[in-house]
Amino acid sequence: xxxxxxxxxxxTLLRLPRYxxxxxxxxxNGVVNVSSTMVAEGLNLNAVQVRKDLALVSSVxxxxxxxxxVSELIEDINSFLGYDNTTDAVIVGVGGLGxxxxxxxxxxxxxxxxxxxxxSNSALIGKKINSVxxxxxxxxxxxxQKSNVKIGIVCVPKAAAQDVAEKLISGGVRAIWxxxxxxxxxxETVAVxxxxxxxxxxxxxxxxxxxx
Amino acid sequence: xxxxxxxxxxxTLLRLPRYxxxxxxxxxNGVVNVSSTMVAEGLNLNAVQVRKDLALVSSVxxxxxxxxxVSELIEDINSFLGYDNTTDAVIVGVGGLGxxxxxxxxxxxxxxxxxxxxxSNSALIGKKINSVxxxxxxxxxxxxQKSNVKIGIVCVPKAAAQDVAEKLISGGVRAIWxxxxxxxxxxETVAVxxxxxxxxxxxxxxxxxxxx
DNA sequence: TAGATTGTTAATCGATTAACAATC
DNA sequence: TAGATTGTTAATCGATTAACAATC
Numbered sequence: 001x002x003x004x005x006x007x008x009x010x011x012t013l014l015r016l017p018r019y020x021x022x023x024x025x026x027x028x029n030g031v032v033n034v035s036s037t038m039v040a041e042g043l044n045l046n047a048v049q050v051r052k053d054l055a056l057v058s059s060v061x062x063x064x065x066x067x068x069x070v071s072e073l074i075e076d077i078n079s080f081l082g083y084d085n086t087t088d089a090v091i092v093g094v095g096g097l098g099x100x101x102x103x104x105x106x107x108x109x110x111x112x113x114x115x116x117x118x119x120s121n122s123a124l125i126g127k128k129i130n131s132v133x134x135x136x137x138x139x140x141x142x143x144x145q146k147s148n149v150k151i152g153i154v155c156v157p158k159a160a161a162q163d164v165a166e167k168l169i170s171g172g173v174r175a176i177w178x179x180x181x182x183x184x185x186x187x188e189t190v191a192v193x194x195x196x197x198x199x200x201x202x203x204x205x206x207x208x209x210x211x212x
Numbered sequence: 213x214x215x216x217x218x219x220x221x222x223x224t225l226l227r228l229p230r231y232x233x234x235x236x237x238x239x240x241n242g243v244v245n246v247s248s249t250m251v252a253e254g255l256n257l258n259a260v261q262v263r264k265d266l267a268l269v270s271s272v273x274x275x276x277x278x279x280x281x282v283s284e285l286i287e288d289i290n291s292f293l294g295y296d297n298t299t300d301a302v303i304v305g306v307g308g309l310g311x312x313x314x315x316x317x318x319x320x321x322x323x324x325x326x327x328x329x330x331x332s333n334s335a336l337i338g339k340k341i342n343s344v345x346x347x348x349x350x351x352x353x354x355x356x357q358k359s360n361v362k363i364g365i366v367c368v369p370k371a372a373a374q375d376v377a378e379k380l381i382s383g384g385v386r387a388i389w390x391x392x393x394x395x396x397x398x399x400e401t402v403a404v405x406x407x408x409x410x411x412x413x414x415x416x417x418x419x420x421x422x423x424x
Numbered sequence: 425t426a427g428a429t430t431g432t433t434a435a436t437c438g439a440t441t442a443a444c445a446a447t448c
Numbered sequence: 449t450a451g452a453t454t455g456t457t458a459a460t461c462g463a464t465t466a467a468c469a470a471t472c
Contacts, residue, residue: 011439013418017410018395035453043395048441048455055455064448064453081414082421096315100308106393110413150420175420177413181318183230183255191419193412198229200405201322201389202293206225207403208362208387209294223463247429260431260465267431276429276472 008080012053018043019053020077027070035067083111089151090116090144090173092164094124094134097179098155102129112151116143120160140164144171153177154184220292224265230255231265232289239282247279295323301363302328302356302385304376306336306346309391310367314341324363328355332372352376356383365389366396 008016022042026034036054040047054068055061057080062068078084086108091098094117101107102117119125120137127134135143144152144167152168154161154176161180168176175191178184186192220228234254238246248266252259266280267273269292274280290296298320303310306329313319314329329341332349339346347355356364356379364380366373366388373392380388387403390396398404 008418009439010415013415014408014411017408017414020410021394037453046441047453049439051453051455052440062454064446064455065451066448067453082417087417087420096312097309100312103308107413110410111417112413150424151416174423175416177416182233189423191416191423193416193419195412196226196229198232198322199226200407201319201324202229203222203225204363204387204389204403204405205294205299205323206220207405208299211386211401211403212362221463249429258465259429261463263429263431264464274430276431276470277427278472279429 008056012056015045015053016057016077016081020074023070023074027074031070033067034070034073036062038067083109086111086113087151088113088115088147088149089153090114090118090149091153091155092118092137092140092168093154093156094119094129095155099129101153101155102132115147115149140167141171144168144173149173151175151177153179155179158182220268224268227257227265228269228289228293232286235282235286239286243282245279246282246285248274250279295321298323298325299363300325300327300359300361301365302326302330302361303365303367304330304349304352304380305366305368306331306341307367311341313365313367314344327361328359349376352379353383356380356385361385363387363389365391367391370394
């Protein structure tokens with residue numbers, strides 16, 4: 001009975017942000033209580049699945065007949081996902097996608113705070129984008145080390161991605177969010193999430209094929 | 213035995229683009245044959261899994277002792293994923309993310325050809341971004357209908373996403389790639405792929421938590 | 425021929441769903 | 449009390465992995 005820290009499956013982790021959005025929507029409509037049935041119907045999921053997911057993250061048991069308190073649930077999911085305490089991150093590559101991510105203010109809501117940017121283009125170095133300063137990509141390792149940042153977002157072209165990731169890791173980064181269209185080969189001790197647009201598109205176009 | 217059309221699981225569909233990248237890399241190194249063992253090792257997957265996936269898409273059976281012919285396999289995956297014949301798409305919302313996607317030339321490699329853009333910002337309407345003209349968002353339905361496009365990419369703010377998606381569908385779009393941070397409520401007859409950054413980030417930060 | 429590698433059948437694993445007793 | 453809703457135990461489903469005979 002050591003392991004009191006509940007661990008969510010990847011599938012559950014993918015659903016939690018959806019619950020959060022749904023609950024916030026309900027809250028803004030003045031709804032105070034929700035049942036797992038309601039959530040399941042609202043999101044087209046199975047009610048038992050929802051109940052299991054919520055049981056995992058909820059600090060308070062749901063009450064028969066009443067269900068869960070929306071505000072409590074929101075707080076619990078926020079805390080479970082770590083959205084309530086911000087983590088600093090750096091971004092490497094301030095081209096189209098990189099600057100779009102920098103410009104997107106919404107990451108704050110997910111507990112992500114981008115504190116620094118890097119690029120190899122000298123025209124960009126020293127500039128500020130959305131009040132984040134762009135540093136020279138040569139300085140990744142030392143700057144990351146100085147600021148003790150643990151998350152790196154990679155938005156460089158394919159060819160540079162592996163190198164950039166390694167520099168980030170040398171500086172102490174332990175989690176990499178990779179938007180470059182390539183899979184990175186990194187030590188097991190580093191968490192990597194590949195944002196694979198090709199794979200996404202593959203799924204979409206297969207579904208389209210089935211439909212047409 | 214009706215169903216000769218092989219259908220890949222979602223998990224397989226996610227792996228296929230990775231095989232493709234790996235194979236192209238091998239090809240550029242002059243490698244002519246690959247075994248499923250090689251691929252599995254290169255991508256950190258199970259060899260049987262790779263063999264099953266490849267069997268699904270390959271037009272030619274692998275040969276014992278030899279394995280598969282790299283060039284054939286590349287062609288087969290390309291064709292299976294529909295990367296070899298381009299599909300037209302429109303993009304709605306040419307803000308940070310939208311214009312980044314427009315600026316990214318790489319979609320051509322995945323058979324996606326963005327032919328038209330829409331925005332509600334009058335300062336953008338009529339302009340060209342990466343040689344794609346921006347139209348008034350009011351004209352989505354009619355323009356989409358005229359051009360007979362089947363894929364719509366949604367890059368508008370959360371609040372506008374549902375409305376935009378419905379307009380696209382009215383115009384005949386059958387697949388929606390949604391980058392807005394909200395889940396869309398759409399008819400079953402439309403394929404939707406949500407690019408849920410919040411969910412991605414959730415997975416990454418949970419893994420980071422486990423590591424630290 | 426010998427052995428690497430294939431494709432397939434069976435076992436395992438994990439996640440989803442169904443059934444149901446407990447309870448506010 | 450009656451019934452909606454909970455949490456849990458058992459059954460189902462699908463995907464991954466292991467075992468192995470077939471073969472170039």
